[in-house]
Amino acid sequence: MSPDDFDYLARLLRRRSGMVLARGKADMLRRRLTIVMHRYGFRDLRALVADVRLGHEALADAIAEAMTINETSFFRDPAQFARLEQDVLPRLIKARGAASRLRIWSAACAAGQEAWSIAMLLDEMGLGGWRIDLIATDFSTAEIARAAAGRYGMFEVQRGLNAARRARHFRAEDGEWVVADHLRRMARFRRFNLLDSYGWLDEVDIVFCRNVLMYFDAANRAGVVERMADTLAPDGVLLVGESENAEPMPAQLRPWPGAHGIYLRTPQAALKAG
Ligand SMILES: C[S@@+](CC[C@H](N)C(=O)[O-])C[C@H]1O[C@@H](n2cnc3c(N)ncnc32)[C@H](O)[C@@H]1O
Known part of the structure; x- marks a missing residue:
């Protein structure tokens, strides 16, 4: 060439x-x-x-x-999922208890393992009765179709899922593992380019934007993080990949204390920066 x-x-x-x-x-x-x-x-x-x-x-x-790179796995970056379970979700559950509603966006979900991992965690934390709106998007039409289908081969489920989770959240069918209905009820999927307008999205409580910022240049990275911060609820949380960061950090965000790649939106952070 x-x-x-x-x-x-x-x-x-x-x-x-x-x-x-x-x-x-x-x-x-x-x-x-x-x-x-x-x-x-x-x-x-x-x-x-x-x-x-x-x-x-x-x-x-x-x-x-x-040309997209679609590497992913269930419960990727386990330290972040642990932090989610121990700190991030309990805080939001307390704050949203009256409405019993959570909106979560998996913003570059590839073949869906990230979104289904979030759904599993919510179910295990007893949020089955809540109104959960888990929106999963990706640039790739092929990947989003796989994510929505929720069917995985043995190699894929072995990456990140233990036997107990497999048994609880999947059923075996024709040599594959199929996501169970109690998770499907929480999730919806659509193709979306992170460079496009976010106008169709309502306010979300948590955004997962993991392992995609690293493929962008500085200007696109900053633009995407800024717009994601704007889509967050005033006490919402942004997660980026373990090897990424949200620098330059928008005024609305501050790092979650002691955690890498997790940011909290706070009115105070905006005030301090202003
Ligand atoms: C490496 S995977 C990350 C998957 C998952 N978030 C994780 O951390 O395991 C990166 C994904 O970003 C998607 N992607 C790349 N550019 C994008 C864009 N402009 N808008 C939305 N998704 C994009 C790719 O299609 C790919 O599925």
């Missing part, structure tokens, strides 16, 4: 999904483009890139989607 084509595709990715494509990723780009090339019936990569340069929108979307 010519340096010019590489630069063109890097700009396309940054615009479509926010992904920053480093020069070192040329092999990965070629591998994934080859899959798109076969799917759309191009004879070689040069022909594919020529077509996308002519403004073939569906092809540009397919390339951006093919």
Whole structure:
């Protein structure tokens, strides 16, 4: 691939999904483009890139989607889930007791393990009777379809789920593990690009934005964190991945004491910064 084509595709990715494509990723780009090339019936990569340069929108979307990195697992970053169970959720449960309602957003849910892990935890904490609105979104149409289907192979359930959780929250079917109805009742799924407007979202109590900020450049990272902070309830909580942070931190947020990657929205934090 010519340096010019590489630069063109890097700009396309940054615009479509926010992904920053480093020069070192040329092999990965070629591998994934080859899959798109076969799917759309191009004879070689040069022909594919020529077509996308002519403004073939569906092809540009397919390339951006093919380049997403969808690594995930159940209860990923267990220290954060422990903190959620011990501190974050008890605090919100107390605050929302009268309404018995919680809204949680898993903002880049990949194949859904993150969202279903949250649902499992809520069920185990006795919130089955609450009105839980768990919104799970992702840029990738294929990933969001998998997430909504809630069917996982043995290898996937072995990553992060113990036997007790498997038995409680899944049923076995045709060699796969299928999410049980008591979790499905809490969750809804839709495709959503984090670079688009958040106008359709009502106020949420917790946002999971984990292991996606790392693919964005500084400007997109800051813009996404700022808008997520704005979608939070005044005492809401933002979680980013263990190897990420929400810097530069918007005025509405402050770090959760003693926890990495967890931020609390507080009116006081906004006042202090102002
Ligand atoms: C590495 S996975 C993280 C999954 C999960 N949050 C976790 O921590 O295990 C990153 C996900 O971000 C999604 N993604 C990438 N760019 C996005 C964007 N602009 N808007 C929404 N999702 C995006 C990808 O499709 C991918 O499924």
